[in-house]
Amino acid sequence: MEFDIAKWLNGKKTDTVLLEHVGDFTSDYIDSVLPSMENQLDGVSDGVRKKVFHIFVECIQNLYHHIEPISSLKDDFGSDRIGAILLVKDGDGCRITTGNFIKKEKEQFLQKKIDQLNTLSPDEVKRLYRETINNSAFSEKGGAGIGMIDMARKTGNKLNYKFYPVKGDSNILFYSFDVLIN
Numbered sequence: 001m002e003f004d005i006a007k008w009l010n011g012k013k014t015d016t017v018l019l020e021h022v023g024d025f026t027s028d029y030i031d032s033v034l035p036s037m038e039n040q041l042d043g044v045s046d047g048v049r050k051k052v053f054h055i056f057v058e059c060i061q062n063l064y065h066h067i068e069p070i071s072s073l074k075d076d077f078g079s080d081r082i083g084a085i086l087l088v089k090d091g092d093g094c095r096i097t098t099g100n101f102i103k104k105e106k107e108q109f110l111q112k113k114i115d116q117l118n119t120l121s122p123d124e125v126k127r128l129y130r131e132t133i134n135n136s137a138f139s140e141k142g143g144a145g146i147g148m149i150d151m152a153r154k155t156g157n158k159l160n161y162k163f164y165p166v167k168g169d170s171n172i173l174f175y176s177f178d179v180l181i182n
Contacts, residue, residue, distance in 0.1 A: 002167035003174045012086055012097045019087040024079040025063040051154050051181045052094045058147050059098050067100045093182030102175045107163050118158045125153045155181050
């Protein structure tokens with residue numbers, strides 16, 4: 001599998017890196033990173049700090065629940081469930097970047113969902129959030145599909161994403177996701 005996570009991650013380091021992790025997202029890792037992540041937000045306003053923490057939790061939960069096990073990753077990383085998260089200070093706010101390998105069949109679903117959210121006004125996002133909370137059944141992975149809607153609602157910013165091909169496996173993509181919090 002040829003996708004250079006380190007090179008991708010270095011391209012995302014545009015300002016002060018507050019937190020970075022590449023690897024498996026186990027419950028032990030999540031339990032250890034959340035308290036330390038909060039300490040990294042010194043100098044960030046209280047309003048932004050609360051949003052960053054909320055969205056960071058949502059992003060890390062997405063990685064925990066939705067990383068695809070890819071057997072060819074085990075040799076390079078010691079695990080078949082590899083993802084990345086980066087928290088960067090960005091002006092007066094922060095940017096959270098996540099990345100993980102996905103099956104190509106999920107590309108269209110993710111693209112459609114994010115593109116739809118990005119066309120909505122803040123009021124329309126709030127309305128969609130309320131409708132989704134009131135009308136959604138939970139999926140087999142526990143969510144009601146509200147994570148991205150909530151991120152768009154909390155930040156008021158567009159969600160950015162990109163899919164990268166993985167050389168040698170046309171059924172796998174690397175999915176990069178960015179959210180700016182200010």
